[in-house]
Every structure is written in structure tokens, then in C-alpha cells.
Amino acid sequence: xxxxxxxxxxxxxxxxxxxxxxxxxxxxxxxxxxxxxxxxxxxxxxxxxxxxxxxxxxxxxxxxxxxxxxxxxxxxxxxxxxxxxxxxxxxxxxxxxxxxxxxxxxxxxxxxxxxxxxxxxxxxxxxxxxxxxxxxxxxxxxxxxxxxxxxxxxxxxxxxxxxxxxxxxxxxxxxxxxxxxxxxxxxxxxxxxxxxxxxxxxxxxxxxxxxxxxxxxxxxxxxxxxxxxxxxxxxxxxxxxxxxxxxxxxxxxxxxxxxxxxxxxxxxxxxxxxxxxxxxxxxxxxxxxxxxxxxxxxxxxxxxxxxxxxxxxxxxxxxxxxxxxxxxxxxxxxxxxxxxxxxxxxxxxxxxxxxxxxxxxxxxxxxxxxxxxxxxxxxxxxxxxxxxxxxxxxxxxxxxxxxxxxxxxxxxxxxxxxxxxxxxxxxxxxxxxxxxxxxx
Ligand code: ADP
Ligand code: ASP
Ligand code: MG
Numbered sequence: 001x002x003x004x005x006x007x008x009x010x011x012x013x014x015x016x017x018x019x020x021x022x023x024x025x026x027x028x029x030x031x032x033x034x035x036x037x038x039x040x041x042x043x044x045x046x047x048x049x050x051x052x053x054x055x056x057x058x059x060x061x062x063x064x065x066x067x068x069x070x071x072x073x074x075x076x077x078x079x080x081x082x083x084x085x086x087x088x089x090x091x092x093x094x095x096x097x098x099x100x101x102x103x104x105x106x107x108x109x110x111x112x113x114x115x116x117x118x119x120x121x122x123x124x125x126x127x128x129x130x131x132x133x134x135x136x137x138x139x140x141x142x143x144x145x146x147x148x149x150x151x152x153x154x155x156x157x158x159x160x161x162x163x164x165x166x167x168x169x170x171x172x173x174x175x176x177x178x179x180x181x182x183x184x185x186x187x188x189x190x191x192x193x194x195x196x197x198x199x200x201x202x203x204x205x206x207x208x209x210x211x212x213x214x215x216x217x218x219x220x221x222x223x224x225x226x227x228x229x230x231x232x233x234x235x236x237x238x239x240x241x242x243x244x245x246x247x248x249x250x251x252x253x254x255x256x257x258x259x260x261x262x263x264x265x266x267x268x269x270x271x272x273x274x275x276x277x278x279x280x281x282x283x284x285x286x287x288x289x290x291x292x293x294x295x296x297x298x299x300x301x302x303x304x305x306x307x308x309x310x311x312x313x314x315x316x317x318x319x320x321x322x323x324x325x326x327x328x329x330x331x332x333x334x335x336x337x338x339x340x341x342x343x344x345x346x347x348x349x350x351x352x353x354x355x356x357x358x359x360x361x362x363x364x365x366x367x368x369x370x371x372x373x374x375x376x377x378x379x380x381x382x383x384x385x386x387x388x389x390x391x392x393x394x395x396x397x398x399x400x401x402x403x404x405x406x407x408x409x410x411x412x413x414x415x416x417x418x419x420x421x422x423x424x425x426x427x428x429x430x431x432x433x434x435x436x437x438x439x440x
Contacts, residue, residue: 001091005034005203007183007252008219010277011123012039014077017130021282023218024176025136032141032206034181035118035127036199037229038074040180041067045119047097049112063418064103068096071122076124086135091125108250110190117144117191120180120199128178131274136398141167141177146209147184149192149204154335155184155201157264161209200261207265215265215272217257223285224249224256226298227433228323231426234439239283239300242291245298245381246272248415252337252379253302260294291383291414297390298381301429303422305337305375306353307405308360311345321348321366328362337377338408338417347406349377351417376425378418380432385416391436392416398435402428 006020024033024057037045044067051060064318073090095118102111124140131138134420146163149155168177181199186192194201200217201362207215221229223237224246243266250257256274265287274286291297310325325346331337332355339348345367350356353373385391391408406419420428433439 001210002029002031002155003034003212003215004211005199005215005217006036006277007199007217007219008036008039008041009305010038010218011035013126014074014198016277016390017078017127019277020127020218021131021136023132023137023277029213030174030175032177032210032212034179034203034206035120035123035124036181037070040070040125041119042116042196045116049115052102052115053112060348061100061103064099068092068318075126078130078134081133082251084129084368087129087132088126091122091129106338113193114191116193117180118184120182124178127412128201129176131176136176137174138176138178139171139174140330141171141179143180143183143202144185145193147194149186149194153186153192153193155205155264156421157267159210160205164206164209185252194258197255197258200258201264204261204264205272206209207270207272208268210378211268211372212270212359215270216275217261218275218277219256220276220278221256221410222282223274224254224287224298226437227429228254228299228301228432230255231301231429232433232439234433238285240290240292241285241287242383242414243272243287244287244412244414245291245383246285246287246320248379248381248412249298249300250416252300253304253380253390254298254300267425268388275281294382296385297382299429299432299436300379300381301376302337302351302377302424303374303398303425304375305349305419307343307347307349307372307375308354308363309347309370309372310363310367311370325363325366328359331362338406338419340406340408349375349406363416372421374422375405375419376422376428378420378425378432379438380416380418381414384413385408386413394435395432399428400431400432402431 011017048060069094079085130139145167180191181202184192203215225235225237227235229235243262247262252258275284276282329370334350337349402420402424404418408417
């Protein structure tokens with residue numbers, strides 16, 4: 001069993017969907033194809049939900065109409081026969097009718113999740129109509145029947161596997177299944193999702209649940225690059241990464257992968273390939289257990305980080321101090337990304353302000369608490385960085401006047417992490433590209 005996931009750009013135009021069909025029939029291996037919504041759709045659905053949340057129904061309505069017009073045109077270009085087009089139109093009227101009904105009823109968070117699910121529901125149905133027109137045997141595998149998150153909004157492979165296997169055993173004998181990325185059911189049985197960019201996570205979870213031979217992530221770039229190509233001009237694809245390196249890059253901002261998408265594949269040792277739909281022969285990146293070389297591989301950045309420093313004169317000498325601090329973050333289910341300590345202070349970072357006020361209140365008794373919002377974590381990732389000559393000296397020499405407020409090194413053998421203000425993110429990535437890779 002092979003998993004092939006295609007992102008928004010890869011299915012965003014009718015001709016791209018045609019190309020996806022060609023890619024999935026290149027071999028006869030049994031496969032589950034995971035599709036995102038057409039590019040731009042989830043953003044549009046978020047905007048519709050936001051308008052409804054503000055009580056602005058007329059803006060929501062015009063956004064729904066604009067989206068529907070886009071999809072009408074898409075269907076006309078996706079399939080040629082009148083029967084297929086009629087089926088396509090029927091799919092659109094079902095989903096857009098649903099969105100129009102929401103306009104008339106009172107809005108809530110659960111309905112918002114239903115709105116967000118429409119993109120993947122439509123892309124998979126439309127793709128199946130195209131496959132049918134082409135005579136390509138397949139079956140639609142509804143993600144809402146097996147993909148789930150628990151009461152902490154975390155997916156667990158064992159229940160996903162049980163439900164997936166149960167569904168597949170009821171629908172045997174197909175070589176090709178098409179399913180939705182991103183969407184799932186929560187512990188209350190409602191429609192929910194794996195957060196933005198979550199189709200990668202779906203693919204990796206399905207790969208783990210189905211014990212797949214490979215998890216292919218098809219996107220609009222030829223693999224994981226050494227630096228963020230949206231920010232830095234000269235970047236290049238990396239041929240091989242270890243799971244640890246890839247997980248670090250994904251978590252710390254390399255948008256090509258959802259932040260949590262590596263652990264399921266890693267846990268079941270399933271190779272992940274990052275491939276380019278627009279350039280299918282390009283090597284891309286393979287992510288496996290082993291790193292193929294020593295030294296720095298890539299740099300990623302995650303912005304919007306909050307730095308917190310707790311300063312106490314009696315602090316680190318007192319055992320139990322760090323535990324008490326961590327307990328506050330645990331209580332509010334807020335992960336700490338970076339941490340450094342000194343004799344008198346502990347500095348750490350979090351990436352969400354959801355419970356910040358309560359956290360700060362509970363930290364107050366431990367000492368002076370300083371908060372700096374608008375920070376960026378820069379993560380320099382590679383293999384055995386400590387044993388690789390000159391990495392640290394090159395890294396710091398290249399940073400010139402960048403005000404680095406935290407450094408974390410040694411937590412794992414494959415990263416060095418820095419904290420800089422958001423306003424220095426772009427310059428830092430550019431300077432490191434020059435200093436570590438010799439590229440301007
Ligand atoms: P998809 O819709 O296929 O999921 P995404 O837009 O989510 O695609 O991810 C692909 C994009 O990730 C690329 O177009 C690129 O701009 C961006 N990206 C950010 N950092 C990296 C990186 N280090 N390597 C490759 N792509 C990256
Ligand atoms: N469609 C969802 C999003 O845009 C999920 C994904 O594309 O991975 O976030
Ligand atoms: Mg993505």
C-alpha cells in the first residue's frame with residue numbers, strides 16, 4: 001500500500017487534476033490518494049466563517065457566491081461529457097446549498113468546522129468524477145469515517161487504524177482509494193480538522209495506520225529546500241533528511257510540511273518522499289531513519305513567538321523550581337519550544353497567546369516576569385552539529401548585528417536554535433544562507 005498526498009496547488013486547476021490522475025496510475029500498487037482542497041479554498045472558507053462570526057451575512061453571502069462561480073468554471077474545464085458535468089454540478093449544488101443554509105441559521109464554532117470541511121469534500125468528489133469519466137477504477141474513502149482526534153485534539157494511530165481497516169474490509173478489492181486530507185471527527189463526533197496544512201498530517205497518519213510502503217507528499221516545489229524559498233532567493237533541494245531533521249524543520253516553520261506530520265511515519269519507519277507535481281521527474285527529498293551526511297542541512301523560521309523570562313534571586317539553587325514553572329505550562333496545555341537557564345533566570349518560548357494571561361498570573365509568585373511578543377525562532381538543522389567543524393563559529397560570525405535574545409544548543413544533536421525579533425527574521429535567514437551555505 002502506498003500513500004500519495006496532493007496539496008492545494010497540485011489540484012488547484014483542472015489541468016493539474018488531470019496531471020494528478022496520470023501520476024497515480026503510473027504503477028499498479030494499491031494506493032490511498034489524499035487530496036487537499038483546491039488552492040485558495042480553505043482561505044476563502046475561513047473568510048466566510050469570519051464574516052459570519054462578525055454577523056456580516058451579506059459579505060459571507062458574496063464570498064460564497066464568488067467561490068461557487070469559481071467552482072462552476074472549474075467543473076466545466078475538469079470534465080467534458082455532459083453526464084460528468086451534470087454530476088459535478090450536482091456536487092456543487094449540494095455543498096453550496098449547505099453553505100447557504102448556514103447563512104440562515106445561528107452560527108457557532110462547530111458549524112465553522114463544517115464550513116472548513118467543504119473544500120476537501122468537494123475536491124475529492126470532483127476528482128472522482130474525473131476518474132470515472134476517464135474509466136479509472138477507484139473508490140471514495142470518506143475520511144470522516146476513520147480519521148479522528150481525541151479529547152485533547154490529538155490524533156491517535158490505533159483507533160484510526162481500527163476504523164480504517166474496518167472500512168477497507170467492508171469495501172475490498174479496489175486498487176485505488178481517494179480520501180480527504182485535513183478533515184476528521186473530534187471526540188464529540190463532530191466534524192473537525194487537523195489545523196491548517198493538515199493534509200500532510202492526514203497522509204502520514206494514514207501511512208502509519210495502513211503500514212504503507214511509502215508516504216509521498218506531492219506539492220509545488222521539488223522537495224525540502226535548505227532555506228525558506230519564500231524569503232531567500234537562492235535555495236536548493238535536499239536529497240535526504242532523517243526523520244529527526246525533517247520533524248525539526250516542519251515544527252519550526254518549513255511550510256512544505258505540517259508541523260506534526262513527521263511523527264506518525266517516523267513511529268512506523270515509513271519513508272516520506274517530498275515530490276513536485278509540476279516536475280514529477282525531479283528527485284525531491286527522501287525522509288528516512290538515517291541522515292546521509294554530517295553538518296548543517298537547512299534553516300527554518302517560525303514567527304509570532306512569545307518569549308517569557310522569569311527572574312528570581314533564589315531561583316535555580318532551589319530544586320523543584322523548574323518543575324513548578326513547567327507545571328504552570330502543563331496546566332494550560334501550552335508547549336514550551338525553547339528554554340535556556342542561567343543562575344538567576346529562566347527564559348522560554350511559547351507559540352500561542354491563548355492562555356497567556358492566566359499563565360503570567362500564575363508565574364508571578366516565582367519572580368519578575370518579562371514578556372516579549374513578536375519573536376521568531378530560527379532553527380538551524382543538521383546531523384551531529386556538535387561534531388561538525390566550525391558550525392557554531394560560522395553561524396555566529398554570519399549574524400552581524402542581529403539581536404539574538406536566546407540560543408539553545410545541545411538539546412538534541414541536530415539543531416541550534418536562536419530567538420530574534422520578527423523584524424529581523426528575513427535578514428537572519430538571508431545572512432545564514434550566506435554564512436552557512438555561501439549563497440546570497
Ligand atoms: P501544499 O499546498 O502542496 O501543501 P504548501 O504551500 O503547504 O503546499 O507547501 C509548499 C510551499 O512551502 C512551497 O511552495 C514553499 O514556498 C514553502 N516552503 C517553505 N519553506 C520551505 C522549504 N524549506 N522547502 C521547501 N518549501 C518550503
Ligand atoms: N486545505 C487545508 C488548508 O489549506 C489543508 C491542507 O491544504 O493541507 O489548510
Ligand atoms: Mg501544505
